[in-house]
Amino acid sequence: VFVVGANSGDEEAEMMRSLLCGFFATMLLLGSASAWTAPVSSSSRPQALGATRERFDARTMSEVMAREHEKTLEMLAAARGEVVAEYAPRIADLEAEVRLAAKLGRALTTATTPPPKEEPKAAAVAAPTQELHFLEYDDVPLHVHGKKEPLEATVLSVKRAIGADAPGEICHVVLDSKGKLPYVEGQSVGILPPGVDAAKGKPHTQRLYSIASSRYGDDGAGTSVSLCVRRAVFVDTETNEEDPSKKGVCSNFLCDASPGASVQLTGPTGKSMLLPVDDDAADVIMVATGTGVAPFRGFVNRLFLERTPAAAAFEGTAWLFLGVPTSSSLLYPEEFERAKALRPDQFKLTYAISREETNPVTNEPGSKCYVQHRLHQYADDIFHRLEHNGAHIYFCGLKGMMPGIEDTLKLACQQRGIDFTTWMKQLKKDKRWHVEVY
Secondary structure (H helix, E strand, O other): OHHHHHHOOOHHHHHHHHHHHHHHHHHHHHHHHHOOOOOOOOOHHHHHHHHHHOOOOHHHHHHHHHHHHHHHHHHHHHHHHHHHHHHHHHHHHHHHHHHHHHHHHHHHHHHOOOOOOOOOOOOOOOOOOOEOOOOOOOOOOOOOEOOOOOEEEEEEEEEEOOOOOOOOOEEEEEEEOOOOOOOOOOOEEEEEOOOEEOOOOEEOOOEEEEEOOOOOOOOOOOOEEEEEEEOOOOEOOOOOOEOHHHOOHHHHHHHHOOOOOEEEEEEEEOOOOOOOOOOOOOOEEEEEEHHHHHHHHHHHHHHHHOEOHHHHHOOOOEEEEEEEOOHHHOOOHHHHHHHHHHOOOOEEEEEEEOOOOOOOOOOOOOOOOOHHHHHHHOHHHHHHHHHHOOOEEEEEEOOOHHHHHHHHHHHHHHHOOOOHHHHHHHHHHOOOEEEEEO
């Protein structure tokens, strides 16, 4: 065809050559397009998963979820990179204009009159802006990584989470999971500390820690997991000095870790501390002591501090009771206060500061206020929510907190003519009584 076109100089041959060239170019484009595989529609995908789910065992399903989780994060990162690349020049221009305007404004102010004194203003509470919906699971991820094949995570940061004068040491530890650890709020992860147990001559066993972040992590990217870790030390009562030989192996490893350090992760585990999934109007009552606040930080982030489907759907009230020894021991107070400011009608916050507050039940001078005393103080409201609002009640913290709490609830039941044992059994049967203590 091209030979004929090249040897023919008349107008008709030239037109024929142009038409044929256009035809072959179109065919080449269509051939290239056909090489791409059309994505599976969102409507067909659930059917495909549903048809094969029965043939998958739990391990296979977890691996599929992990791969889907990783693939979603890769697509999100690629899309974000394209947007940044496209708008980077314009952003740079705008930033330059802002800096220039600020510089000119300062120069003008200095040249004319001294700046007026500004009255202090209350800081505005910014609502969450980034919409997060790419890690919403139909099934709860479980045991994606086991002890034989743990996930190698990397320490991103380790920061003291309480005041300098607070007793003890509690650290907020953020680990980079590389997008390979799907989890939901209320679950736990296992940490395999390095080294060998001298008494047994075997590697240290894993320690479980409640996850202290939402599934999207502290940065909203879904590639990290946060922990709230108290450094465990043993103090000799006679010498009042620490005994290094009896210190907590895993907690000291995490609190001493530096950014970039490797951490072996297992999990996630647990389904007993999850948020209600079938009732968006149910109240959520959270009772914690110390680091037991970890899962509830995840709850508050998901329901109030992030733009998630759960936050949009939640119609109930979340109420956090937190017991600590001193004001400087309060964990994540800025975040909880922000949640309260954002949605004051739906988030309630009650502290029990044992060394600074007296027992509100007896008001005896010198008495201490513990979290169970706050439960007694607000028993009418709590029981109303449990009896009429379908509330779920959660407990997390040291094992020693439960006897005092159960005694308080037992007394409250007696005062209302309710049999405590029957009442608690019914809450457990309804899956509205959640306990995780250690």
